Amino acid sequence: MNRIITIGRQFGSGGRELGLRLAQNLGVAYYDREVITEIVKRTQLSEAYVQQVVEHRPNPLYPITIGQSFPLLLDPTWEMNRSIYREQTNVIVEMAEKSDCVIVGRCADDILKEHHPLRLFVYAEMEHRLRRTRKHATSEEQLNDKQLQKKILDMDRNRAQYYRLYTGKEWGEKENYDLCLNTSQVELVTLADWVAQLAKDW
Amino acid sequence: MNRIITIGRQFGSGGRELGLRLAQNLGVAYYDREVITEIVKRTQLSEAYVQQVVEHRPNPLYPITIGQSFPLLLDPTWEMNRSIYREQTNVIVEMAEKSDCVIVGRCADDILKEHHPLRLFVYAEMEHRLRRTRKHATSEEQLNDKQLQKKILDMDRNRAQYYRLYTGKEWGEKENYDLCLNTSQVELVTLADWVAQLAKDW
Numbered sequence: 001m002n003r004i005i006t007i008g009r010q011f012g013s014g015g016r017e018l019g020l021r022l023a024q025n026l027g028v029a030y031y032d033r034e035v036i037t038e039i040v041k042r043t044q045l046s047e048a049y050v051q052q053v054v055e056h057r058p059n060p061l062y063p064i065t066i067g068q069s070f071p072l073l074l075d076p077t078w079e080m081n082r083s084i085y086r087e088q089t090n091v092i093v094e095m096a097e098k099s100d101c102v103i104v105g106r107c108a109d110d111i112l113k114e115h116h117p118l119r120l121f122v123y124a125e126m127e128h129r130l131r132r133t134r135k136h137a138t139s140e141e142q143l144n145d146k147q148l149q150k151k152i153l154d155m156d157r158n159r160a161q162y163y164r165l166y167t168g169k170e171w172g173e174k175e176n177y178d179l180c181l182n183t184s185q186v187e188l189v190t191l192a193d194w195v196a197q198l199a200k201d202w
Numbered sequence: 203m204n205r206i207i208t209i210g211r212q213f214g215s216g217g218r219e220l221g222l223r224l225a226q227n228l229g230v231a232y233y234d235r236e237v238i239t240e241i242v243k244r245t246q247l248s249e250a251y252v253q254q255v256v257e258h259r260p261n262p263l264y265p266i267t268i269g270q271s272f273p274l275l276l277d278p279t280w281e282m283n284r285s286i287y288r289e290q291t292n293v294i295v296e297m298a299e300k301s302d303c304v305i306v307g308r309c310a311d312d313i314l315k316e317h318h319p320l321r322l323f324v325y326a327e328m329e330h331r332l333r334r335t336r337k338h339a340t341s342e343e344q345l346n347d348k349q350l351q352k353k354i355l356d357m358d359r360n361r362a363q364y365y366r367l368y369t370g371k372e373w374g375e376k377e378n379y380d381l382c383l384n385t386s387q388v389e390l391v392t393l394a395d396w397v398a399q400l401a402k403d404w
Contacts, residue, residue, distance in 0.1 A: 116387075121376075123376060123377070125377070172376075174323075174325060174374075174382045174384070175325070177382075177384065178383075178384045178386075178387060178388070179381070179382070179383060179384065180376045180381070180382035181380075181381060182376070182377075182379065182381065184380075185318070185380055185404075186404065190403050194396075194403065197396060197399060201392050201395075202387075
């Protein structure tokens with residue numbers, strides 16, 4: 001079975017950079033937005049639409065667990081979301097079966113549970129996340145601290161809601177991961193070297 | 203400043219063994235029950251009494267945060283508990299200032315926050331914790347799974363209540379630690395080797 005590392009991450013915690021460094025370090029494939037590109041290719045839907053469904057909050061009018069109620073089953077938006085999730089599942093399983101890899105986000109820890117991935121969750125203190133997000137922001141995105149904190153918390157809430165909807169589990173709850181890493185006090189490059197070492201022994 | 207590692211741990215997760223192996227691996231001091239022995243020496247209280255205060259649930263009649271209410275301040279049991287905690291604080295700070303060390307439990311992560319310790323929290327799935335606790339139980343302690351699970355959850359609840367009372371923070375909440383380790387899928391000896399490596403770079 002291939003060596004798979006999945007990374008859940010708080011917005012602004014550096015989880016994506018950690019994943020990239022980790023994949024480089026181990027010489028394995030790295031998947032993040034590549035999952036969306038592949039879904040777009042297979043479904044002929046627009047990239048913007050798929051991204052909206054995969055990365056943003058599901059319609060808050062829907063119940064939080066997947067119900068079998070009559071109106072829900074007939075709702076075309078919900079059916080489309082579910083079919084995109086099914087496609088995402090296929091894409092991720094195929095990626096995991098092709099070679100060793102690092103997959104960031106997209107419920108991969110749950111989708112690949114039969115493949116026994118090393119499941120990481122990356123988080124950081126708000127102060128650190130503000131600084132990091134600000135560093136990576138474009139010039140149009142000059143928000144003040146309060147606005148930026150709201151954006152960060154909104155992104156986390158979307159991820160939590162999406163994860164809960166499709167896996168029935170709590171996003172970021174340590175019991176759902178093998179290792180939770182706080183990036184506030186340590187350089188990502190140090191952390192990546194170190195996780196790479198563990199991944200070899202896993 | 204000395205290199206300090208603090209370990210919070212769910213009951214039955216193997217946190218104590220991980221701490222011991224880690225200390226051996228790094229060649230540094232290891233403190234767990236030694237903290238109690240030292241408090242006993244300094245206070246002339248009985249070991250059983252100190253252990254009861256330090257390891258068991260605080261009186262549930264007390265409010266969960268340290269209040270300044272009049273009746274609480276006059277309560278002799280509460281005053282005694284607080285003075286034991288103060289002594290524990292002194293003991294732990296002295297240990298941390300003496301040499302590099304690993305300290306298990308006893309709110310050391312919070313007590314030593316100015317010393318910037320590497321703060322670990324160790325946890326595991328219930329199935330793993332049942333198996334582990336059963337392996338270490340004496341023959342008189344042959345509980346069935348349901349009884350043993352209750353004992354494990356009671357111990358966790360005591361630790362959480364004690365931690366919350368003295369630190370004002372949530373025990374086991376990942377934000378209060380640098381690294382949370384799930385011991386369900388990996389050998390403690392592998393994990394100890396691996397954490398020792400990180401501790402050197404911390």
